[in-house]
Amino acid sequence: MGQRAFTLVEMLTVIAIIGLIAAFSIPVLKNFGQANVSVSASRQLLDDIGRARQFAMSQRTTVYMVFVPPNFWGQLGSSPPVSPIPAWYNLLTTPQLTVLSNLYEKQLVGYTFLAYGALGDQPGRHTWHYLAPWQSLPDGAFIPTWKFYNATYPTPPLSFSDPANANYTFNIYPFSYTNTFPFPTEDSTNPLYATSLPYLPYIAFNYLGQLSDYSGNMLSSSDEKLSGPLGARISGQDYDLDFVGGGIDIPLAQGSVIPGKNTNGNNSAVMGMPGVNEMPPGNSTNIAYHVIHIDPLTGRSTLEYHKMQ
16 A cells, blocks of 8 residues: 655645745744834833823822933933033032933933822922832833934924824924933932932923922913023923923834943043934834823823824
8 A cells, every 4th residue: 555645745835835935934933023012112111101100199289200311411402422521420429429420321211200299298308209219111212313302493303294184293392401410319419419410301290180380380382482592591481392282192102222331531521422223113203103292181091193194
């Protein structure tokens, strides 16, 4: 009785089919992984923005969600970092320096929550409080560099037209900055360097849970604040808002952030700018991207998905 078996042609046909299926599946699986990163990063940021809002209402004070910008050890927007070392660095304690060194890896991905005064403070003796440790977005996601600084401000760094209505323009503005936050810990308050602290980007919520400026006043949707030089619009003011519908927009990108190398010999205070690699290239602007939008009146955040045509 003869034995049955596959012929060489049949085997080659099966191998070819398997190869075709694999070739079509790999890009899908790669995109599936990227989609998971975007979803998890969006979910985390939505939850933590809600957390900042809840802190503000429960503590009955203005709460600031403070982000770790690139080049935080230098002056606002400077590249490469300034030299000599900022005065505040030399006065940090060993524990504070340890926290600071960990923040080099949190550029574009790190944030925390601060409040000046909270429940439990004695009347008339308010102090700064860190309401949580420094957080990080999931690996593979970050906030694009152009959200942190734009040399041509107040011109928005990015302006998009709605694919369905070219007359509708969507703008994303840079974060607002102030150098009044104790950094990198709440006890970093040495009066000798109080005026030389680094500028840090932030969003704020007042005790009603509304988006607010630095002083706790609800954000306005007018553009009257856009006049004046950049330096005059930093401390105590907030200009990060979408002037179409009001509120604040925080974009998310996929890719990796590589901390910069030491650029000043043994001086660990002067680091290079981080390397940013978007995968796929340009996904924060010209392909498809996620934006967290925060409503100014309610302070609630929603996820928006934009796809360029």
